[in-house]
Every structure is written in C-alpha cells, then in structure tokens.
Amino acid sequence: MTTMPTKFEYAPAPESRAVVDIAPSYGLFIDGEFTEAADGRVFKTVSPSSEEVLSEIAQAGEADVDRAVRAARKAFASWSALPGAERAKYLFRIARIIQERSRELAVLETLDNGKPIRETRDADLPLVAAHFFYYAGWADKLGHAGYGPDPRPLGVAGQVIPWNFPLLMLAWKIAPALATGNTVVLKPAETTPLSALFFADVCRQAGLPKGVVNILTGYGDAGAALVAHPDVNKVAFTGSTAVGKAIARSIAGTDKKVTLELGGKGANIVFDDAPVDQAVEGIVNGIFFNQGQVCCAGSRLLLQESVADEVLDALKRRLSTLRVGDPMDKNTDVGAINSAEQLARITALADSGEAEGAERWSPACELPSSGYWFAPTLFTGVTQAHRIAREEIFGPVLSVLTFRTPAEAVEKANNSQYGLSAGIWTEKGSRILSVANQLRAGVVWANTFNKFDPTSPFGGYKESGFGREGGRHGLEAYLDV
C-alpha cells in the first residue's frame, strides 16, 4: 500500500521578465529631464547571474555633477518653502506608486543586482515603499520630532549609495532628505544604476517638481566629485569603510555635515540555551541573505563551545537545503555575486581562510556556468587572529569561532574595529538584555536577525560609521540642528 519515497523536485518557477521594460540606454536625470553626459561617456550594466548586458548608461563627469547640484540648489528654495503637508503628499504619492510598480521594480532589481526575486519581492520592495510612507508622515510634523519647534533643512544633499540594496539604499537616503525639505543629488553604484533611473520615472509620475531629485549614474569619480562639490551642504554615504574615511578627510574643515554607513563584521552569538532550530535559521539568514553582501551580516558565528558540535551539525544539515541558482526563479534562496570584482575579493579572502588553517566546508551545489557565483561557505576552527575573522568579506562566507562564557563572547564580539550589528541567541531574557548592554554595536538582534523597519534607527559604532538612518533619529542627519 505504501508508495516508495520519492524526491520532491521543484520545477522551474521563473518570474516573468515581461513585467519590466528595460530601454537600451538611459541618460542622467537632472532637473527633471533625462540627458546624456556632457562628454557623452557611457558604460554598460550587466546582469550578474548571466553576464548579459542589460542597458547602456550615461556616465556622469564633473560637469554633470555641477549641473545637477545647481539644479538641486535652484529647486531648494521652493521645495523647502512648501508647507510640510504638501511635501508629505508628494512623498505619499511616490510611496503609493512604488507599491503599484513593486513587481516591475523587484524584477528590475533582481536582474541588475543578482539577488533572488523572492528577496526583492518580499524584502527590498516592501521596505522601499515603507520608508517613503514613514518619512512622508514626518514632513509636516518636524516640530514634534524633538528638534525644536521649527527645524530647518540643510540645503542640497549629495548622496552616494552602494550596490547591495540599490533601491532600498536610495529610499533610506532620499525619503528623509526630501521630507525635511532638502533637495538631493544621488549617485547609485556603477553596477546597479537601473532602479534609481526607474525611481526618477516614479518621481515624474508623482509630479515631483524638477530638480528636487537628481540621479547621476557613474563611477567612483562622480561620487567623489559630488562629495567635494562646494555647494553641497550634506553628504550621505553608504559603502566601504575605506571610502568612508576618504570622504571624512575630504570634507574636513568645511561646513558640510556628513553621515556614513560603512562596513561591519557582525558577531552572531549562540548560547547553550538558544532555541536551536530558530538560531540555525538566524545564522543562515544572517550570512546568506543577499548572498552575504550586507554591511550588517552576521559573518562571525560565535558558538558556545558546549553546543558547538550540535549546532554545527544542524547548520550543515540546513545548508544542504539552500537553493543556489537563477535569481529569477521564485524558489532560489541564494543568487549571484554582484560583480566579477566582488567575486574576486570574496575568493581571495576565502582562500586566505584555508591558507591560515581554518577548515572549509560548503554544501554540494551546482553553480551555473556563466555569471558570478560563490557557493555558501563555512569556515570552522576560526579565531580572532584569522583574516576571515577580522576583515569584511561581503559574501556568503561564515567564520565560526567558539567561546566558553558570556563574558568571553562579549569580549570577542567587541574585539573589532567595526561595530554595526550583533546577534544574541538565548532563551534567557536577562542574558539578552545584559549582553546587549555590553555589545558595542549599533543594532542588536536578539533571537532574530536582519530585521529592518523604517521606524527603527540603523547605524554603527566605531569604524562602521556614524549617524543613524530610520526612525525619528534619522531626521537629524538632514536638519540644521
């Protein structure tokens, strides 16, 4: 009577590409219009999972940066003079249109970034819309935000964002800036320009006045020129610590305000009384969500030694169900690495892990032949002295260390130049609060990981940067207070 057990294989479940229409080329978005770069330079953006060229994009130079800043400055006078309630309604329109176009934007982001459609659909896009909704609501309530009765905007904000969450990082930057009355010039990363350009189209649909939002696609030189431009009042940067330091140096002695959201080497601490199955999910989510290309990734697993074997067995078992492959397949868990350069960096650091004596393990997985791929990887026997415990890899590589006591866990977790995030897994409430008290990290997740919300401030200690994005605290960066 019994049927033989059989394998339950998920058939391909591709999301349709037809929902998005990618033009063969795009210009810069300055003063409400798409235009070519002044010197006509262009670059290509590819899909990292297949290396297919998606579009040809204008490459901004200094002249374009200058024109964009001037457009933003011109728009600033009337934008900042608008009653907050009117600015709010523009932002609410934008939020609504993003919700309406969510599927299209999710597919676009997956194609340009390489991350799975399930993530863009279920994580990125809902958060993008939510950020605009949240900050829309602050635009006419600034007097209640705890910054005085009538806090004023700063002026023109120059914003440079990374490739790991392109549209979400754009939302984190633009929503609070506009709500508080600033105008912006934003430079998306060179490997992921498309969602910012589509956002420009959303702004047009919302009727946003010209010059309030300007998008300059291009490379690091355009970003540097933007940051250095004398008529930019506020600089906001998310990216590597090295570039963050360069920016801090370049604006020294000026009146420019700056916020930096930089790298991390988050410690995910699992105690002997952790809810094991949920902790395993948290570990997996912490380092393989977005292919580990997350500043707040839980890239160091600190396991209490007494349960290390048990948790590692459960973790390896769980990793064998991770589905690595075509990001457009709705069942894919782990997609492609964003670029050849990033893949090379991850590979080099992973190799150093082996070279320095840590033990390497990956679940069996078949990687596609074209595109940039790295298998989920685990290193055990790691200590603080290893490079892979110290340097941000920004990829799907987990370094596993052990500890004996809570005090030792805290000490190891804090033993880093970074301080962005940490995780605590234990059933004991007082341990959560006591350990959280001692961790030098801007975001502490207890019995969960990688949770984001527009109401919740995000940012780091130490070399993970300064300033907070999200929440009431996130307004401060864009106000003259």
Add this chain to the structure above:
Amino acid sequence: MSDTRLSVFKTYKLFVGGKFPRSESGRVYEVTDSKGRWLANAPQSSRKDARDAVVAARKAFGGWSGATAYNRGQVLYRVAEMLQGRREQFVREVGEAEGLSKSKAAVIVDAAIDRWVWYAGWTDKIAQIVGGANPVAGPYFNLSSPEPTGVVAVLAPQDSSFLGLVSVLAPVIATGNTAVVVTSESAPLPALSLGEVLATSDVPGGVVNLLSGRTAEIAAPLAAHQDVNAIDLAGADGVLAKELEIAAADNLKRVRRPQAVDWAAEPGTERLTAFLETKTVWHPAGAGGSAGSAY
C-alpha cells in the same frame, strides 16, 4: 439626458459594524439646510443602537489595535484617497449642511482630506515621541510604550459637520482605538456619507461606528456604558457635558472636555495622546559584572 430627469434620493443610514442599518427604533428626523429647506431624513438612533455600536466597536478593537501601526497608517491614507475621489460630493453636502458657498465648502473638504493624511502619518510615530526607555537607577531594562485605551465614544462637534468630525475621529482610531461617534445633531449628513468612504477604505467593520440622532439621547447611555473606556465631549454643551462627565465617572472613563477649537489649525498631538495608556515594562538587565557576568 433630459433636463426634467428625476434624481434618486439617497436614504441615509447608520454605519455600525461595517454595515449600514436603520435605527432599530425605526425613527427618523428631518434634517434641514441653513435656510430651513428639507435635505433628508436621518436615522434617529436609540440607546439600543448605541449599545449595538459599542458591541461592534469592542469586537473590532482586538484586531485594530493588534494591527501594525504601518497597516493602520495605510488604511487612514486610503480613507484620504477615497475622500479625494468623492471631493465634489462632499463639497456639495458640506455646503448644504453648513450653508456655505461652494468655494468655502471646498476649503473645508480639502482640509478634511489633508487631516486624514496628517493622522495617517502619525500612526507609526506617536510611540516614538511619547514612549521611550527610562534610565532607572538599577540593573533593569525599562521601557514605556503607549497603548490605545479601547472603545472611545466621540460626540462630534455640532457646528463643524465635517472638518470638526474628521478632526475628532481620526486621532482616536489612528492609535488603535475604536470609535462610536455621535454625529452633529443638526448636520449629520456629511458624517453618514463618511461611512460610505470608510466602508471602501479597508477600515475593518466596527472600528468606526456612526450614529445620528438627538445628541443628548444617545450620549447619555454611551457616557454611562461600562464597556466604553473614554469619551470625547466635543459635541456637548456646558450643561450636558457636566452630566455626561458625572455619568462617565462610574467606570472612570478618560474624559476629554469640550473646548473651543479652530478646526483649521494644526491639531498638535493632544488628541492622539488623550486616548492612550502608558505601559511600562521592567526586566533585569545588568551591566555585566567584573569577574564573569552573572548571566
């Protein structure tokens, strides 16, 4: 289309539990415009209608207060969207109800729409400005958070039939309370039409209940009702307000006394915080001792 085409009159109903019933008493009363001309008959609610409305509001409270603040904000914004779509209808109704010119009525309706937008943006922020961590002198985590009080009876302003109504209703539900509203006695029609807007805005049934009729008649059982947690007396005159406040004391309702308000001005946060309770939670935390933390 002939000039002599006869229009279809709207029958005005109550809005209770997401549905549109007549008064269980079967009574109606005449509503006239500022010149005494008949506009419509409106339901004349009884204390049983009030009782049923409180039951509906209580039933809806768990789900509405348990929804995320984000979700409530989306719903309130949707009310603004739907109201914007019916702007012309409300401009006419408010003009008739309050004897206003079309342009003056339009100013009011636009302000009411914007008021919904204002409150839509508060749902996920009020906790951040009235709540927070408290630095107690001991090894404890301590957090104060606002919570909605429950079912709130709202006597809508008598004279400001729409902007005033929206200004007293939206802050109550923004934070998760549910409401039983007694509409303006002489000008109930814009309020009852608002029920149509709420019904198409994903507002769960029972979150808002609208009762038209004689204010004193239905306010009395609401003020005395043991399952109503708070009452806003904006629509009561001095004498009535005092009686109601006395009745409300039986279960220590939170009472908001009537006062003169410029409905056009920015409301501030007082109407939001009036119907919030503050809950403070403690938990041992410890700073982690010297020789190996206790935890």
Add this chain to the structure above:
Amino acid sequence: MPITVPAHSPEAAARLASLSDATASDSALRRFLHGLPGVDAVGLEGRAASLGTRSIKTTAKAYAIDLAISMIDLTTLEGADTPGKVRALCAKGVHPDPLDRTTPRVAAICVYPDMVKVAKEALGTSGVRVASVATAFPAGRAALPVKLADVADAVAAGADEVDMVIDRGAFLAGHYLKVYDEIRAVRAACARPDGTSAHLKVIFETGELSTYDNIRRASWLGMLAGADFIKTSTGKVAVNATPPNTLILLEAVRDFRATVGVQVGVKPAGGIRTTKDAIKFLVLVNETVGEDWLSNEWFRFGASSLLNDLLMQRQKLSTGRYSGPDYVTVD
C-alpha cells in the same frame, strides 16, 4: 544493524529502552522534556511562512497533488455517521475521481470505532486502510479502562490503525508520566492475537497545548512511549493543524531519529482545506526531514474537504481549464 528502524518494528522497543532513564519517574521525565531546546515562536512562524512562499508549479505541482491524495486519511467523525455515509466515503476513497481512473487512492478512511466493520467490508482488498479514532475521542476525558476498551473494540473490528488522544489535562497539569503510561497501555491494547499490532497515531491536540514548547515536549513524550505516528489535532477544536505546529512535529521526528534511530510518522489533521495548504505542508516535510518522509507510510493528512480541492486542481492541470464543484463528487 540498520541505522534506522520504523517505530512499529520489533527492534524499535530496544532502541527506546536506551532512553529509559528519562522515563524512570515523573520528575526524570519532566527534566528530560523541559531540557529539550526551546522554541522561539516568532522565528518558527517566520520559517513556516517563508517556506510557504515556495512556488510549486507544473510537474512539481502534479507530483505534489498526487502525493497529497495518496496521503489522505479521508475522515468522517460525525454524530450523524451511518453505514451508508461510511460506505459512500469508502467508495470515494478508493476511486476519488470517477472520470479519471489514474487518480491515486487515498491512504486510509478514518472513522469512529463503531463504523470500523462497515468500512473494512466496504474497502475490501482495495489497499486503503481503516484508521479508527479511539480513547474517548476527541476529548479523551474518560477512565482508562473505558479508553482501553474503546481501543480493543476498534482493533477487534479490524482497524489497521488507531488514532488516540492524549490526556491534555494531565499534560497541562504536569503529570507527564501518566500521559506516557497511558500511551503505552493503548499501544499494548493495539496488539492482535496473531502477534501483529494496529499502528498507533498519538494525537496531542496542539491547539489545547497552546505553546510550541509544549508541542515539542508532547512530541518527544509520544515518541518515547512508542507512537508510530504523532498527530497534531482532532480537527474538532478551533485551532487544528497549522504549518508552524506541524513544523515542530517534523523537527521532533527528525531529531528523534537522529538520537534514537527510530523513525516516526507525522499527521497534521483538521483545517487543511485547499491544495495550496497541502502543498505548503509537503514543502515543510521536504525541507525539514526530506524524502524519507515523503510517502504515506510516514506522512498523512487528516482531512475531508481537501480531497475535492486536490481533484479540481488535478483536473485543471490535466485539462487546462479551471474546474468546479459539479465535476467532483459529494461523498
């Protein structure tokens, strides 16, 4: 020596005996059960929800539908049950779709003990099993001799499987050993004169146990006592099988097999009405315990209306057209 043995095999008892210290006394059992890893509810529900977003289409969907049909314990547990009703249900279980004879049979028909004989006769040699609820189902509130007599009656009438309920009152009051002993007594009552035994499913009534920690503890308790299957619910209360509570059972049987070397089956029951629901459960099985549990020997659905929805979805896949209630039979 095989690495894993089924719970109903003779070797299983010896393996269970390796944990006899845990069941030596009430306090020993409490320490064991309370020493199992805790469950974070938000995390658990998040994992179940995330697996619920798997997109199962085309060939995978066809496979899942047929598998689900073959896993159904087609159930009627009503006061108004009659021999006629039970015979109709049996006919449907053997040939679920009169227009398509390729449709798999269900796994079993599930009835009250006094309907077992009727069902057994109606099912003949079809291969569909007869499962009987017992032990004063669904409340389980009767004296032990009464509950055991209920079991014996069902077994004597020919039941292939017995679905018992645990004493939730005893569990919630912390009398774990009492619950354990009762399960063992029921297991003994499942024995037949020829030396075989009816297979025992142990129902926890997860909705009444209320917390996920309790469900995990009950799962281990049931398996230690020799359950062949652990089952979520009776289907007779407000909250029955849900993806999160079934996920706990799946984690439990996975860990039990790893620890003790005994394989136990899982049956969610009640509240599973649509194909979409059923597929979510199969995904949970697939990604928690894997293909070893993907057959009706190790996983069952306790359901009634689910079958028609599966049939309509099956028809849609084979004809390309959405189906309707007129094209599936009432049982």
